[in-house]
Amino acid sequence: MTLSKDAYIFLSEFRYQLRKFLSFSESAARELGITPQQHQLLLAIMGFPQRDFATPRELSERLQITHHACVGLIDRCEQLSFVSRRRNPEDGRSVLVEVTQEGKEILEKLSETHLEEINRIKFLKKFDLN
Numbered sequence: 001m002t003l004s005k006d007a008y009i010f011l012s013e014f015r016y017q018l019r020k021f022l023s024f025s026e027s028a029a030r031e032l033g034i035t036p037q038q039h040q041l042l043l044a045i046m047g048f049p050q051r052d053f054a055t056p057r058e059l060s061e062r063l064q065i066t067h068h069a070c071v072g073l074i075d076r077c078e079q080l081s082f083v084s085r086r087r088n089p090e091d092g093r094s095v096l097v098e099v100t101q102e103g104k105e106i107l108e109k110l111s112e113t114h115l116e117e118i119n120r121i122k123f124l125k126k127f128d129l130n
Helices: 005-031 036-046 056-063 067-079 101-121
Strands: 083-087 095-099
Touching: 005 036, 005 101, 036 056, 036 067, 036 083, 036 095, 036 101, 056 067, 056 095, 067 083, 095 101
Parallel strands: none
Antiparallel strands: 083 095
């Protein structure tokens, strides 16, 4: 299969816009005094399908980091009062991680600016690869 020039342009533009968005996201998090990883953790919890909590194992999958690294990130966020842990009532061997009110306030601010940025980008509409 030979790809068209338009396909290469689309892939290149998509990758460029992803990099720009990630750079924007990292800067926005730092401006609010949190790390990009802390932002990603808060978003992964609040954005978890059908519930507002997750296990460390689920979060490590969502963040694509090792379980050990995820637990360390959760520890740091818990020390900053961004998240809290509670026993999993269905499995006493695991815990559930939830975003605190303080974490929700930070995430709300970041999410508003991120949605504005996504609406501003909307570059995909100009490409038709069919």
